[in-house]
Amino acid sequence: MAEEQDSGDEARVKERDPEEASKNINVGNFYLKRRNYAAAIQRFIEALEYQPDSVPAVKALAQAYEKNGEPAKAISAYKTFLEKNPDSPDADGLRNRLSKLDKKAK
Numbered sequence: 001m002a003e004e005q006d007s008g009d010e011a012r013v014k015e016r017d018p019e020e021a022s023k024n025i026n027v028g029n030f031y032l033k034r035r036n037y038a039a040a041i042q043r044f045i046e047a048l049e050y051q052p053d054s055v056p057a058v059k060a061l062a063q064a065y066e067k068n069g070e071p072a073k074a075i076s077a078y079k080t081f082l083e084k085n086p087d088s089p090d091a092d093g094l095r096n097r098l099s100k101l102d103k104k105a106k
Contacts, residue, residue: 014049021051028060037068055090062097071105 014020028043044061047054058081065074078098082091 017050018054021047021054021057024050025054025057025060028057028064032060032064032067035067037064040064041068053085053088055088055094058094059097062101066101071101075101075105 024043024047028040028047031037031040031043041061041064044057044064047057048061051057058077062074062077065071065077075098078094078101082088082094082098085091088094
């Protein structure tokens with residue numbers, strides 16, 4: 001039983017597969033356009049499981065959370081991504097988005 005408790009977030013990380021991540025982003029975008037935000041969120045989360053440093057996936061996830069009326073989760077998505085990928089070439093842009101969203105949420 002101790003093994004189950006220790007697995008935590010690592011259990012959700014799948015083998016890195018950018019192609020599978022891309023497929024999930026495309027399907028997530030389809031759901032986003034149809035305003036099925038819950039389904040879109042699940043697909044973007046899955047994309048990040050396949051490619052944790054995917055900027056398109058985290059941007060789309062945050063957008064889906066925001067449109068679903070969950071700005072705190074959008075903020076959390078950006079913060080988590082930036083903590084794990086502080087040297088991402090897109091980090092400054094994501095910090096700007098986070099700052100704007102943070103101001104809007106207050």
